Amino acid sequence: MREMRGSLWFxxxxxxxxxxxLAAAEKILALYKPVSRMRLSKVRPRALEIKNPPLTVELEGTEVALNGKTYRVAASARLYxxxxxxxxxxxxxxxDMSYExxxxxxxxxxxxxxxxxxFAACRDELIRQLKxxxxxxxxxGFVEDFLIFxxxxxxxxWDPVPLxxxxxxPISQAMRQEVLRNLFSYSDDQIIITWDAAFIYDPSGSTDVADLLEFANAQLLELRYYDSVLDRELAAMYDALEEAGRGGYRRLRQYRNIMRRLMELMVEITEVTGRIENALKVTQDIFYVRIYTAALxxxxxxxxxxxxxxxxxxxxxNYSLLSDELITHRFMMIDIAIVVLIAFEIILWLFTLK
Structure with missing residues (x-):
């Protein structure tokens, strides 16, 4: 029987x-562990652009029990x-592991x-070191899990679909076809991608595809996080507007505070989502473009x-509505001031007639 060479990547x-x-993190971690920047091995330099290549650090391995057996596990981390x-x-x-x-x-x-x-121990130790x-x-609370065979x-x-x-x-034919819709092959390579797992067969041992899938998951995690931030900020905004509506003469000052926070939020989210979207660009390698686009x-x-x-x-x-409200109030105050001035001039004129 032909032996297989493989591993599970959690x-x-x-x-x-x-x-x-990342530059500061690299200096800190290099004192303790081997570090490197992410680089795809099969891609020509101009075929892929990573604005700020993620930093990879080797961690100490361990042994874990899984399915009644103990396995040796190698560990590493990557910072974006x-x-x-x-x-x-x-x-x-x-x-010599059997398919069953x-x-x-x-x-x-x-x-x-x-x-x-x-995972938690590695995370906490790295956060402590990298503060x-x-x-x-x-x-x-925001976590993404992904598994690669x-x-x-x-x-x-051997059939990769059940894995x-x-x-x-037994897997139905319809389910099998659904999974195999996202099958990609190039030369001897074969890749199948699903929502939370992927199968990669690459005789050369290149980790390029795995790195692209990890990058896409990192982008997904941050977009989920900032979507949640917007949910919280919108809820806080509505509460603040309701509170301001009961604020009487202080209402306009509260509106200005709300507008200031909304402007800060718009700038922050626009800047962050732009960075996330543009963090990686595959331009000339058609195979990797297909894989990365499909993963997204x-x-x-x-x-x-x-x-x-x-x-x-x-x-x-909401920012525009608040801005309109403040502008309307400003014009109203100007109108009132004009009326007061005119009335004052009329009163002065009447006094001069006496």
């Missing part, structure tokens, strides 16, 4: 800051300048809660961008 991505100074920390555990598979064992392990991998304490390089607070040797009679679905039961679509990144855009329009409309 990703967990966290929002840990508003910004990460827009505030994301991605932690990766690579579980090496025994070359692999399928059973795939089911267990989808429910691998035993890894959570290790000088972090700007603003993160929100650990990565193989350099893959027996041709991606985490199912030991599968992860529904465009839907999150549209949701943010809709909420930004609500913010802008």
């Amino acid at each position: 990703y967990r991505l966290y929002d840990v800051a508003q910004d990460i100074d 300048d827009f505030g994301v920390l991605s932690i990766l555990f690579k579980l090496e598979l025994p070359p 064992e692999l399928r059973s392990l795939a089911v267990a991998a989808g429910e691998a809660s035993s890894l959570s304490p290790w 000088p390089a972090l700007t603003g607070d993160g929100f650990t 990565f193989f350099q040797d893959w027996p041709c009679d 991606l679905l985490g199912e030991e039961e 679509k599968i992860f529904r990144v465009e839907e999150w961008l549209e949701s943010i855009d809709r909420k930004m329009q609500v913010v802008e409309r």
